[in-house]
Amino acid sequence: MENILIVDDNKQTIQQVDELLSSFGYSSLYTLEPEFLFEILESKPVDLILLDVHMPGEDGVSLLKKVKNHSVFSSIPVIMLTGDTDERLLEKCFEAGAMDFINKPIHDIVLKSRVKSALSIRDHILSLRKQGSSLKNALQIATMGIWEFDCTNRTMKWSSEMYQIFGRSPDEFPSSIENFLRAVHPEDTKVIQPYIEDLFDNHKVVGQIDFRIIRPDESVRIVHQQAEILEKEGKPVHILGITQDITNQQRSTALQHAYRRQNQIREEERERLARDLHDEVIQIFNMLKLKLNVSTKLNCSTQHEQCWVYDNFENCLELINTGNQTLRQIINDLYPSILKDLGLGPALRAHIRDLNQRMNMQIELHVSSGLGSWPSEIELAVFRITQEALNNIVKHAETPHAQVVIGQRNNVLWLQVEDQGKGMLVEEINLESMPKSLGLFLMKERVSQLGGKITIHSQIGQGTSIFLEIPNPSIIGK
Amino acid sequence: MSLRLVITDNHPIIRSGIRMLFQEENGFEIVGEAEDGLDAVQLCEQLSPDLVMLDVSMPKMNGIEAARAIKEKCPDTKIAIFSSYSNPEYITYAFEAGASAYLLKDEDMDKLPPILKAVANGETYVSKEAEESVAAYQLDMKKQESLESLLTAREKQILQRIVDGKTTKEIAYELEISARTAETHKYNIMQKLNTHDIATLVRFAISHQLVSVTTE
Numbered sequence: 001m002e003n004i005l006i007v008d009d010n011k012q013t014i015q016q017v018d019e020l021l022s023s024f025g026y027s028s029l030y031t032l033e034p035e036f037l038f039e040i041l042e043s044k045p046v047d048l049i050l051l052d053v054h055m056p057g058e059d060g061v062s063l064l065k066k067v068k069n070h071s072v073f074s075s076i077p078v079i080m081l082t083g084d085t086d087e088r089l090l091e092k093c094f095e096a097g098a099m100d101f102i103n104k105p106i107h108d109i110v111l112k113s114r115v116k117s118a119l120s121i122r123d124h125i126l127s128l129r130k131q132g133s134s135l136k137n138a139l140q141i142a143t144m145g146i147w148e149f150d151c152t153n154r155t156m157k158w159s160s161e162m163y164q165i166f167g168r169s170p171d172e173f174p175s176s177i178e179n180f181l182r183a184v185h186p187e188d189t190k191v192i193q194p195y196i197e198d199l200f201d202n203h204k205v206v207g208q209i210d211f212r213i214i215r216p217d218e219s220v221r222i223v224h225q226q227a228e229i230l231e232k233e234g235k236p237v238h239i240l241g242i243t244q245d246i247t248n249q250q251r252s253t254a255l256q257h258a259y260r261r262q263n264q265i266r267e268e269e270r271e272r273l274a275r276d277l278h279d280e281v282i283q284i285f286n287m288l289k290l291k292l293n294v295s296t297k298l299n300c301s302t303q304h305e306q307c308w309v310y311d312n313f314e315n316c317l318e319l320i321n322t323g324n325q326t327l328r329q330i331i332n333d334l335y336p337s338i339l340k341d342l343g344l345g346p347a348l349r350a351h352i353r354d355l356n357q358r359m360n361m362q363i364e365l366h367v368s369s370g371l372g373s374w375p376s377e378i379e380l381a382v383f384r385i386t387q388e389a390l391n392n393i394v395k396h397a398e399t400p401h402a403q404v405v406i407g408q409r410n411n412v413l414w415l416q417v418e419d420q421g422k423g424m425l426v427e428e429i430n431l432e433s434m435p436k437s438l439g440l441f442l443m444k445e446r447v448s449q450l451g452g453k454i455t456i457h458s459q460i461g462q463g464t465s466i467f468l469e470i471p472n473p474s475i476i477g478k
Numbered sequence: 479m480s481l482r483l484v485i486t487d488n489h490p491i492i493r494s495g496i497r498m499l500f501q502e503e504n505g506f507e508i509v510g511e512a513e514d515g516l517d518a519v520q521l522c523e524q525l526s527p528d529l530v531m532l533d534v535s536m537p538k539m540n541g542i543e544a545a546r547a548i549k550e551k552c553p554d555t556k557i558a559i560f561s562s563y564s565n566p567e568y569i570t571y572a573f574e575a576g577a578s579a580y581l582l583k584d585e586d587m588d589k590l591p592p593i594l595k596a597v598a599n600g601e602t603y604v605s606k607e608a609e610e611s612v613a614a615y616q617l618d619m620k621k622q623e624s625l626e627s628l629l630t631a632r633e634k635q636i637l638q639r640i641v642d643g644k645t646t647k648e649i650a651y652e653l654e655i656s657a658r659t660a661e662t663h664k665y666n667i668m669q670k671l672n673t674h675d676i677a678t679l680v681r682f683a684i685s686h687q688l689v690s691v692t693t694e
Contacts, residue, residue: 186658324584328562337535338565341542346567349615366627368670403630409672416666418630457659465632467666 002119003045006030007037007063008052008081013104017050020108026115034058038066041073048118050102053082053089061092068097075125077118081106143245147175149200151236156180165223165245167215185212185220203229203236210246221247255445258438276330284323291316336383344379344406345371348386352404355390362400363390368407378470381450382406382415385443389417389466392439397421397464411472413452418465424458481598484510484525486518486541487533487560492583496531496560503591515539519547522555529598532577534561534568542568542575549576556597564608566615579603628670629688636663641680641689 004026008014014030021028029040034055040046049067053060060080068074080093083104093101099118102110139146145162149155158175166173166183173179177200184192188211198204208226215221227241291312300306331337339347345367352365373379386404393402399421406415424437440456443466447454452470483506485496493511500506509525512518515532516539522530530548532541539547545557558579559572569580579597581590582605593603604612629637632653639649650660673679683689 321584324562338563338567341535341540342567342571346565346571349618350565350567353615364627368628405628405630405670407628407670409669414666414669416630416670418632420631455662457655457662459655459659462655463632465630465663467662469669 001025001027002047004028004048004050004115005037005040005044005046006050007034007055007060008032008050009034009055010052013052013081013106017106017111020106020111021115024112024115034060034063037063038070038073041067041076046073046076047122048115049076049078050115051078051080051098053080053084053093061089061096064093064096064098075122077122079114079118145243147241147243149177149239149241151203151238154200162243165221165243166213167217167219167221183213183215185214188212199227199239203239205229221245222250223247254438254441258442258445261438262442273330273334276326280326281323281330284319284326288316288319288323291319339379339383340376343373344382347379347383348404348406351383351387352390355394359394360400361394361402363393363402363404366403366405368405371406371408371413374413374472375474378413378450378472381446382413382468382470385446385468386415386417388439388443392437393417393419393421393464399463413470413472414468416465416467418463420463423460423462423464425460480505480507481529481595482507482509482525482527483594484508484512484518484521484527484530486512486515486531486536486544488513488536489533492533499587499590505595506591515541515544515547518544519551522548522552526552527555529556529558529594531558531560531594534559534563534572542571545572545575545577556600558594558597558603564605564611566608566611569604569608569612570615570619573602580608581605582608629667633663633667633670634688636660637667637679637683638689640664640667640676641683641691 004021006014006017006021006028007030008017009032011032014032018028018030029044029046031037031040034057037049051060051064055063060082064078064080067076067078074097077099078097080098080101081104082089082093082101085103090101099121100114102114138144139159139161143161143165145165146159147162148157150157154177156175156177158170162175163170163173168183177196181189181192181196192209192211195206195209198206205227208224210222210224212220212222222245224244224246225241227239229236230238230240295309295312298305298309300309336347336351338350348367349365352363355361356363374382390402390404393399397419399419402417402419402421404415404417406413408414444454447468447470450470451473452468454466454468456464456466458464483500485493485508487493487496490513493513497508497511500508509527510521512521514536518530518532519539521527532544534541536544541559541561545559548555548557556579557575557577558581559568559577560581560583561568561572562583564582572580578600579593579602581593581603585605597603635653636649639652644652646657646660646664650657653660655663668674668679671679671682673682684691
């Protein structure tokens with residue numbers, strides 16, 4: 001049941017209204033002395049206030065202002081009670097935030113319907129506010145910013161989430177088209193420029209767009225943007241837009257893809273390993289068994305038989321050697337023990353020499369003399385990344401020339417793999433969004449898991465360069 | 479007096495194979511068997527053998543590390559690495575660690591006793607099939623010792639232009655690359671040459687003759 005507070009210095013009015021309200025099904029409180037208003041509000045929940053305009057002491061209008069400026073009670077609707085028809089006074093009441101007024105003497109029908117509509121307006125406002133705050137929450141969870149563009153004076157307004165997305169504060173980065181463009185990643189400016197022109201100059205919406213922005217801390221985020229033009233009498237007045245930070249979504253989709261692909265590659269490798277072992281190693285064992293079987297069945301009584309057995313043994317030795325080499329190659333492909341035994345530099349050297357011989361490449365390696373030894377996790381990662389990068393060069397770069405340089409500086413390990421081949425498109429090396437090359441994406445993941453960073457530069461016809469840096473965790477720990 | 483020998487391998491089957499081989503042979507006595515590098519170092523300290531045979535890939539301590547420790551603790555004990563890897567890296571590291579011989583496991587076993595005798599007498603030995611690759615490797619290492627090979631072709635072009643006093647923008651324009659790329663190259667060069675600012679970089683490049691300087 002709604003609680004209605006009556007504030008009036010006239011006992012009869014209070015009595016009348018009190019009776020009427022209870023007959024309408026409301027419960028009511030009252031006070032003859034306006035100074036008790038806030039005391040009552042603080043002690044009891046009140047849904048509506050009926051406030052007399054003319055009272056001795058503090059008058060209704062100034063009391064109304066106090067209620068409307070109060071941090072907690074300002075949302076309680078107030079209906080003014082007045083015997084006065086002075087328009088100035090009424091205007092003052094509405095300006096101060098009164099929802100309605102009722103003329104004295106009070107008619108029951110008028111009271112009933114005004115109270116009812118005031119309470120229903122209050123309910124609507126409360127539910128709108130609730131929706132607004134859940135929308136605000138939703139926007140924050142979805143890292144979604146809202147902006148509004150005024151087509152007449154070309155000003156822009158950003159919601160607080162927009163600043164979060166840009167990683168800026170409103171004082172140093174006021175909302176404007178210029179600042180919006182300034183945040184865009186330079187490589188995406190070409191894409192975004194025509195979109196912005198269409199939208200803000202020609203008032204045309206050309207679908208949705210994804211692009212990258214750079215924050216002041218140099219981190220790159222991917223955002224999704226869509227806009228809507230609001231017209232009035234056929235003319236564009238406002239442009240409403242949302243900008244959403246979709247970096248995490250994109251990253252997790254890309255990771256899912258990459259891991260799926262990685263599993264697939266792993267299965268393919270297992271299959272290949274099983275095939276190699278079966279086709280090459282098992283066949284050698286079978287041959288050996290066959291040959292040794294024949295030899296044991298001979299009693300070597302003739303010289304011819306003796307010679308044959310001797311040859312047969314020679315043959316077996318050769319087979320064993322072949323098997324040995326094959327197995328060693330397979331084992332080395334699985335895990336190069338030189339990495340564990342001698343460390344990263346020699347392992348890279350052996351790998352590159354082998355690659356140069358087998359694939360007819362001319363890859364040069366330079367290991368800076370101060371490389372030292374690194375945690376095995378880092379050495380393995382750097383070895384695998386180099387392997388992957390060189391495989392890419394063998395497969396795609398269309399050049400035999402490449403360089404691998406590795407060294408350390410201030411306890412940061414750095415590696416560079418560069419080729420003079422055909423190069424890649426910028427989109428292919430854009431590792432923040434859905435990458436074209438999952439290999440490169442996984443490379444980046446591996447480096448960032450180790451607390452390092454990787455930069456890739458490539459241009460068509462100019463080759464590709466990968467540069468990575470990984471800090472030594474044992475040093476940082478200390 | 480026979481040659482006192484310690485054999486080291488983490489595979490019992492290999493150890494028993496070697497034992498079998500030397501049983502037939504006069505002039506050898508196997509005084510100890512170790513199953514990893516750490517074990518071998520301790521045995522050598524206790525027994526001071528004439529010669530120790532070490533496998534390379536072993537748990538706890540590998541053969542190269544063990545060779546280094548043995549050389550330090552028992553300088554009179556000769557070391558022969560007995561390995562399945564013919565990579566020149568292994569061979570070079572083995573000799574650097576103080577080994578006198580590098581033998582391959584798939585070599586003809588009959589040759590083993592005479593080789594070990596020669597090694598005990600102060601000679602060195604490398605398997606024939608590994609000799610060539612070691613020579614090529616050492617040549618390769620010498621070549622890479624120069625600072626110049628630290629820089630890629632592109633970086634050398636950029637370094638030259640930096641020394642010539644060109645701005646990142648000019649360099650990018652001349653080489654038809656983006657300014658961002660040129661900037662990254664510059665950063666990488668400084669990282670590689672361990673310099674912190676352009677002035678030091680230029681001085682370094684000139685004093686190490688990484689660039690040509692034209693005087694007008």
